Amino acid sequence: MSANKNQFQPMKLLFFITIIVVIAVVIMVFINNQDNEKDAYTSFEEAPFIEGQPVLGEVESPVQVVEFGDFKCPACKQWGETIYPQLVEDYVDTNQVSFSYINVLFHGDESKLGSVAAEAVHQLEPDSYWVFHKGLFDKQPENGQHDSVWLTTEVLEEVVAETTSIPQEDLLAEMKKSVTIEAVNHDTSLVNEYEVKLTPTIMINEKMVTDPFDYDSIKRLIEEELEG
Numbered sequence: 028m029s030a031n032k033n034q035f036q037p038m039k040l041l042f043f044i045t046i047i048v049v050i051a052v053v054i055m056v057f058i059n060n061q062d063n064e065k066d067a068y069t070s071f072e073e074a075p076f077i078e079g080q081p082v083l084g085e086v087e088s089p090v091q092v093v094e095f096g097d098f099k100c101p102a103c104k105q106w107g108e109t110i111y112p113q114l115v116e117d118y119v120d121t122n123q124v125s126f127s128y129i130n131v132l133f134h135g136d137e138s139k140l141g142s143v144a145a146e147a148v149h150q151l152e153p154d155s156y157w158v159f160h161k162g163l164f165d166k167q168p169e170n171g172q173h174d175s176v177w178l179t180t181e182v183l184e185e186v187v188a189e190t191t192s193i194p195q196e197d198l199l200a201e202m203k204k205s206v207t208i209e210a211v212n213h214d215t216s217l218v219n220e221y222e223v224k225l226t227p228t229i230m231i232n233e234k235m236v237t238d239p240f241d242y243d244s245i246k247r248l249i250e251e252e253l254e255g
Contacts, residue, residue, distance in 0.1 A: 151197060
């Protein structure tokens with residue numbers, strides 16, 4: 028009997044070692060997943076204040092998604108063509124989430140010109156803002172030519188004519204008003220407050236997404252906020 032008992036000792040030891048290894052792997056995977064979720068965003072004390080900003084969807088929605096974007100930014104155009112439509116379909120159209128856009132002026136005078144025009148459209152004909160918004164991004168050159176000087180007054184007038192009923196002279200007059208300039212300056216203050224370094228930067232309530240093109244991460248954060 029003692030010989031048979033000793034024969035089974037290595038098997039028992041191997042079994043317990045296997046169990047310990049499996050448990051260790053599960054713990055490591057759990058810790059890694061927790062770290063990955065934590066790395067998926069940066070938290071701030073509060074969400075950006077969006078009063079006065081263009082808003083798509085219900086303003087009183089429990090979750091607000093904010094894009095810090097630049098009309099001269101090719102990544103913003105790509106985000107608008109890939110992630111944005113799915114976000115709108117899944118959450119904005121179902122009144123679970125509101126979406127706002129805050130101007131960033133990382134590309135200098137052209138960025139400022141586009142932002143001032145967008146604010147003017149928002150002031151004069153807010154219902155046309157998002158159509159103008161898309162129309163201006165559609166004018167951004169392809170094939171790496173986005174850094175060329177393309178965002179001009181002539182292009183703005185063309186987009187406004189295609190997407191709104193605003194007379195050219197009204198647009199130009201509105202772009203010169205202090206309230207319009209101040210709206211762009213306010214956006215810049217938000218860019219500085221939230222230390223925005225890249226465009227697009229996406230915030231879900233008070234959480235800034237690490238990878239704006241990771242839609243699974245965006246969905247997970249939205250669902251967490253909705254549950255909260």
